[in-house]
Amino acid sequence: MRQNIVLIGMMGAGKTAIGGELSRRLHRPFSDTDVEIERAAAMTIPEIFARDGEQFFRARESEVLGRVLASGRGVVSTGGGAWLRPENRTRIGDHGVSVWLDCDLETLWHRVRHRPTRPLLQTADPRGTLARLLAERGPVYALADIRVQARQGDSIGQTATRVIEAIRDHDPAILEDK
Numbered sequence: 001m002r003q004n005i006v007l008i009g010m011m012g013a014g015k016t017a018i019g020g021e022l023s024r025r026l027h028r029p030f031s032d033t034d035v036e037i038e039r040a041a042a043m044t045i046p047e048i049f050a051r052d053g054e055q056f057f058r059a060r061e062s063e064v065l066g067r068v069l070a071s072g073r074g075v076v077s078t079g080g081g082a083w084l085r086p087e088n089r090t091r092i093g094d095h096g097v098s099v100w101l102d103c104d105l106e107t108l109w110h111r112v113r114h115r116p117t118r119p120l121l122q123t124a125d126p127r128g129t130l131a132r133l134l135a136e137r138g139p140v141y142a143l144a145d146i147r148v149q150a151r152q153g154d155s156i157g158q159t160a161t162r163v164i165e166a167i168r169d170h171d172p173a174i175l176e177d178k
């Protein structure tokens with residue numbers, strides 16, 4: 001079934017926040033792959049990265065993604081790197097519509113800079129790292145079915161409304177109740 005709504009994009013783009021809002025508005029179950037990975041491992045993401053490394057985390061991420069997509073019609077917020085693996089993109093395409101929350105560097109940096117929860121940003125120059133990741137990943141995120149600008153100054157509610165409108169334009173069947 002292709003009715004899942006899957007949010008992709010950079011850390012800080014608002015996937016978790018907008019995903020929760022969409023779930024409430026559309027009355028659909030909500031899953032966040034980062035939260036599911038932490039729950040299954042009984043560890044935080046920084047702890048998983050520190051103990052087992054990024055490749056281990058990516059393997060768990062692919063497993064969790066497959067599991068949460070199986071529900072068929074949920075809202076799924078992914079981690080910022082999930083969309084980069086081709087096998088994950090195929091799986092998302094088979095089970096849902098992908099929505100890229102496209103957010104500018106300044107907004108992303110403003111949101112993530114005081115949070116120690118993103119291990120990839122624990123570098124000597126985290127802003128530079130964020131900029132490099134955005135530049136590298138942008139063309140891959142652009143492969144998503146739908147692109148929504150997550151603009152600075154827009155509330156979570158306003159961005160959620162734009163996501164719903166964009167999905168309706170793309171394929172109204174995704175929003176239909178079963």
Ligand SMILES: Nc1ncnc2c1ncn2[C@@H]1O[C@H](COP(=O)(O)OP(=O)(O)OP(=O)(O)O)[C@@H](O)[C@H]1O
Binds near residue numbers: 009014034077
């Ligand atoms: N208009 C907005 N849209 C989305 N998030 C916002 C907005 N305004 C503030 N935020 C805040 O930005 C922060 C980052 O958002 P969030 O954690 O949802 O990002 P994410 O894409 O899930 O990141 P990650 O990939 O690291 O999980 C949150 O604290 C969220 O509440």
Ligand SMILES: O=C(O)C1=C[C@@H](O)[C@@H](O)[C@H](O)C1
Binds near residue numbers: 034079081082
């Ligand atoms: O952008 C990324 O690669 C990541 C984003 C977060 O959501 C987490 O999945 C983790 O910190 C890695």
Ligand SMILES: [Mg+2]
Binds near residue numbers: 015016032077078079
């Ligand atoms: Mg998140």
